[in-house]
Amino acid sequence: MDFKDKVVLITGAAGGIGIAAAKKFASEGAKLALVDLKRDVLEKAAQDVEAKDLLLLDGNVAKEEDVEAFVTKTKEKYGRIDVFVNNAGINGQFNNLVDQTTENFEAVINVNLKGVFYGLKHVMRVMNEQKSGAIVNTASNGGLLGAPGMGLYVASKHGVIGLTKTAALEGAPNNIRVNAVAPSGVDTQMMKSIEANAELTGAKDPRKQFEASVPLNRYATAEEIANLMAFLASDDASFISGSYYRIDGGQGATSV
Template sequence: MAKLEGKAALITGGAGGIGVATAETFLKEGASVSLVDLDQAALDEAQKSLQQYGKVITIKANVTDEEDVKRYVKETVDTLGSIDIFFNNAGIEGKVKPIVDQTLEDFNKVLNINVSGMFLGLKHVLPIMSKQESGSVINTSSVAGLMGTPGVAPYVTSKHAVIGLTKNAALEAASYNVRVNSIHPSPVNTRMMRSLEKGFNPEDAEQAKEDQEKQIPLGRYGESQDIANLVLFLASDDSSFISGSQYRIDGGMAAS
């Protein structure tokens, strides 16, 4: 039997590389999927590529707008019947600048999406899962949530905050048989890293990529499917006794 047979999954940041790869993985394992993103064109493209694998709906929404969050939760439940899996994945990288050159506006923008957006998702999805007394939440953090990275203080700060939210949510939801974990990828071969590479080395983004890969013992970036495989494990009953944990998926970076 497929690992997620009959389950309903909600994915924010659903039109990005990791979101789409995870959606495809979930669909192939028997789940129905709701994709949430702010980019309607990307959502349309994702739905077109994914509908061959199973039932997928798309919802354009701003994860920092509480009314939008309420709406994406309601539309998902109304259409799919429940929310058994919540991949709380939406996030942005911010600008690459030293702390002294970061603006408060840019700092707050990153925290608003990466932290407040995640908080609002938890606030409105957890009651659904608590009522049904089951569910798995996977919050996307980063290796930057476990260490510092010069030049991206807003991003690092936001991804550290995800750990606190994850731990607190795990404790509050445990009595309802709801699990909450966070994942911490190294650089992944997606649009976000293209943006960061350009920020780290505006004159030679390819050199920035090579420099980043040298910091990863396995010698390469992660791929979106690598992340999707971990999220599948945490979403499935294979991880039924795991909650409140931080999962690094970093090509060996933690060992160095």
């Protein structure tokens, strides 16, 4: 894979998958625009990213004006956006649907679904003009399955897969490819938060339980997810669009 002088925009860039993706694309020669909610956290996370050119931007993907602003700043600096890793997401508070709050519903949907939509809307406008581009949305195996207590997260990630398929069809006339990755558990801070949520609902040793549900009997690393993202964004995947790719240690072999 070669991303020499390609411009890669990544949201949720201070998180485990986001920073792993930044390092991967940087290692392949990309120019980076990294976005996260808090500038100081992003600056700390990006210290080890050895990019040819690096733009750090703070912004809330749940606010359309912020998304429009960081897309505009990226284009102003680099003149184009070749790859968009639409990655920002939260897990929210877990609970059975009958006990969920409207506030939590709105928080999860605003980031995980509206945020992905806003990113697609504004980045695809740039890519339509240049008549090229590759987008990788971060979904989840929760976008393919149900999970007790995780209904809001699951709903948001099902929505990401739906947006991915539609965006791929709308982008095809302008040579824009759109795909999604659907990981199971990844060894990141978000997974630790999911484990903590599970403990609150009575789970004993949730990490052990989660890992036991994976045929390979472990979590993925963030680097393994980043490798798949880079492949899907590369010319090696030039005829792949509108698809979602499970990266789940074999969990998908037990379901439709």
